[in-house]
Amino acid sequence: MSDRYSRSRQLLERARHSLTGGVSSPFRAHFPVPLYFESGQGPRLRDVDGNEYVDYTLAWGPNILGYAHPRVTEAVARQALGAHTFGAQHAVEPEVSEKFQRAVPCAERVAFTSSGSEAVQLAMRLARAHTGRNVVLKFEGHYHGWMDSALISYRAPVDQMGPEDEPAITFGSKGQVPNAAGNAMVAPWNDIEAVERRFAANPGKIAAVITEPVLCNGGCMMPGEGYLAALREIATRHGALLIFDEVITGFRMTLGGAQAHYGVTPDLATFGKAMGAGMPLSAIAGRRDIMELMMTGGVAFGGTFNGNPMSLTAANVALDVLAENDGAALKQANDTGYAIQSALREAAAAAGIPIHVCGFGTAFSVHFNERTSMVRFRDMLSNDKDRLAKYVRGMLDEGVYLLPDGRMYVSCVHGAREIDETAAAARRVFATL
Ligand SMILES: Cc1ncc(COP(=O)(O)O)c(C=O)c1O
Structure with missing residues (x-):
């Protein structure tokens, strides 16, 4: 198996013998590959294998200003x-x-x-x-x-x-x-x-x-x-x-x-x-x-x-x-997020994959279902989980790092370049689903 995550796998294997499960929070073990990271800069992360990612996890939310602002x-x-x-x-x-x-x-x-x-x-x-x-x-x-x-x-x-x-x-x-x-x-x-x-x-x-x-x-x-x-x-x-x-x-x-x-x-x-x-x-x-x-x-x-x-x-x-400039940073981050949502919808439609995206600009979720609205937690139960897992894994291989449940966080330093790269990756991945 070609393994662009081999160093992460080795570290996980090593950590398992001392750190329970090899991770610091069991939630993190759900990733397709629990990656080990080396550094982050702006909206991007670099793992220990040298792979670079446009990141939409923001460490499960905190990095609203990106990494190492x-x-x-x-x-x-x-x-x-x-x-x-x-x-x-x-x-x-x-x-x-x-x-x-x-x-x-x-x-x-x-x-x-x-x-x-x-x-x-x-x-x-x-x-x-x-x-x-x-x-x-x-x-x-x-x-x-x-x-x-x-x-x-x-x-x-x-x-x-x-x-x-x-x-x-x-x-x-x-x-x-x-x-x-x-x-x-x-x-x-x-x-x-x-x-x-x-x-x-x-x-x-x-x-x-x-x-x-x-x-x-x-x-x-x-x-x-x-x-x-x-x-x-x-x-x-x-x-x-x-x-x-x-x-x-x-x-x-x-x-x-x-x-x-x-x-x-x-x-x-x-x-x-x-x-x-x-x-x-x-x-x-x-x-x-x-x-x-x-x-x-x-x-x-x-x-x-x-x-x-x-x-x-x-x-x-x-x-x-x-707070500067009347909250311009968050307004821009939310605009970027809405642009990414549109790009994902377009990519999915082009591939004939039904998705429903909901949330606001800086926090939203991609659902694999045919619904036109989602208002309650149970509306997620009909989601196609296998397709979600393939999508998250496909995007990872394309250099786009997502949370395992399809949620995406957008920071104030994501911008046009990330929108384009994410859209291109999504087009390729949706075509395989
Ligand atoms: C809405 C909400 N409340 C509380 C928590 C718990 O926060 P922490 O993980 O910092 O304990 C979380 C964590 O994800 C959360 O999303």
Whole structure:
């Protein structure tokens, strides 16, 4: 077998004997070939075999400014000569939280954490403390990290999903505490009546509704017209909080996230990925009275690396770059993404392959099906998975690096050259499907 990935395979084989599975996150083992990388520059990656790729994974999202953005690199290098972490206050913290406040509508107060999963955990805890209720209503197919109370009804096996209107509560992992399910409720997304029914049947029980404002982890499906505003209204009417999980949409869809785009302000929102431009950083932002519970309301919250200066220095620069010229960088990134979507649709049509592309400019998914619209997680179940796998592998061989589920992230430094190369690769690959 000709093997342009031989060095990666050798390293994987070696790593297996010490590193569980040879990878640092089991999700990463799903790639057709779990590649080992050497470097990244702008929108491009180079693996240890010397292969170069136009990259649409952006490290599962964070590299919104591409790899090794010069201004971020320079600032982080300078900070590295100072201190890597203090476990105490430093001047960059309020700089970033003030930029956050200016950009994000709900951000009366901000707290920094290190991963999206942690930020979600904190949001749920705050919601429970604030309302004195336990149940968090989430939506089928939405991913909010891997903590016990969050990893519920996310991509369950089809035979365990239950009816579409009443999705079953399913665990995402062995070893989750069973009573996590007792504090979770699940509804189909983009169905406001389903949310009304759950509130009506459980008066005074639901602490919060949590949603990805765009279902990025379930095929990049968009919220229906007025859906997020309706969630806002129902939550308020029932004394529950609305939490937007903007770990993907934050600092990507617009500078102020999906909440700015849709004009719907949640009580709390979680952020990660793009805000650190490649450094590990996440945050929770929200109403002052709720956030202050961490200081004066008995809500415990910690984290050795919270607010560490390396990550915040990266964020400080990244938020400047993204905010400059009235947010021109993200507007251009979204335009580039829409151009890539069109190019993929054209390439597929030319080859007679039915695809459905949905999402927004900087985060979208290619689905192999004949649908004309996709609104719920289960709409993905009829996708042709074999064809997707062949497409992802074909694109890899053509030098275009994609996530295994067909999702694509576009950065501010992808441009005309990447659009052309991706279109040409897609034409060749679709012709083989
Ligand atoms: C919407 C959403 N929330 C939370 C998380 C968890 O973030 P992390 O992987 O940083 O823990 C993710 C990760 O992909 C995510 O997409």
